[in-house]
Amino acid sequence: MVIEPAGPNNDNDYEILSLIKQGDRLVYEGFYKKHYKTLHILAFSYVKRHEIAEEIVNDVFINIWNKAADIAINQSFKSYIVRSVANASINYIKKEKVYAEKQEKYTRWTENTLSLEEDMEEKELVLLRLEKALDLLPPQCKKVMMMSRFEKLKQQEIADRLNISIKTVKNHLTYGFSKLRDTLSADGIVITLLIFIVFSLII
Structure with missing residues (x-):
């Protein structure tokens, strides 16, 4: 079977992926433009920040272009990208949660350390005054x-x-x-x- 060249609006996902694997940038950019808005809204529904949603969608497409030869799907190409964007968004949220928890722990540690240092300084002052009083x-x-x-x-x-x-x-x-x-x-x-x-x- 001969695959006919596909333009940006071609709905045959398997054919589109095949052309992207062959390095057809026109097809790649057309697919990106066609689905970007929907994918951006999807990412935003998770991360609640437009700039992060944009970054996630762009990273997914960049990864697809760079690793197109390794992509093997048993579903539509669009469904594959939708799932990739959703997973990337969830991973971002998890990383942010871990980072926030680490920041919170660091903040508590810093506050406790400062409090301990202040307490030690106060006790040193007390002991110094005690020593003078004993003298x-x-x-x-x-x-x-x-x-x-x-x-x-x-x-x-x-x-x-x-x-x-x-x-x-x-x-x-x-x-x-x-x-x-x-x-x-x-x-x-x-x-x-x-x-x-x-x-x-x-x-």
């Missing part, structure tokens, strides 16, 4: 406070190490906490509360 205590009182809070020694253990009575240890702790509270209160109640949080973590 204002009498040497023996500071030593008792440090042994109790940081070394986590029991009062009797502190008494034994410093060769003092347990009552003296208690007096040092009572005086020390009182002076720290008074000193740190000058920095505001927020800082004071943070200090007690820090102490609660290291007790």
Whole structure:
């Protein structure tokens, strides 16, 4: 059977595809112009953006032209292109969804990281002020406070190490906490509360 040349308006899809495979650009461009509007509307119904719909349709046709020799269809050529545009549109939506999810995760990670950095800076400031407040205590009182809070020694253990009575240890702790509270209160109640949080973590 001899295939007659097909023009842009030829409705024989198999013949059109055959001519495109032979490199007939006139037939290819005619088919593109004939169906572009319908395919653009189809893509737009998925992606809701005209420029993206246009890009999808153009990419499908470019792919057809470049890989025409490999195309094997068991349906009409138009149906093949319609399905290709629909699939390309769905793939675009999936990629956009994945990208949006990644962006959301990155945004949350960034916000959490910034929040953590701010929190660390605030805690460093608190610890610095705590250190300065401890330096204002009498040497023996500071030593008792440090042994109790940081070394986590029991009062009797502190008494034994410093060769003092347990009552003296208690007096040092009572005086020390009182002076720290008074000193740190000058920095505001927020800082004071943070200090007690820090102490609660290291007790």
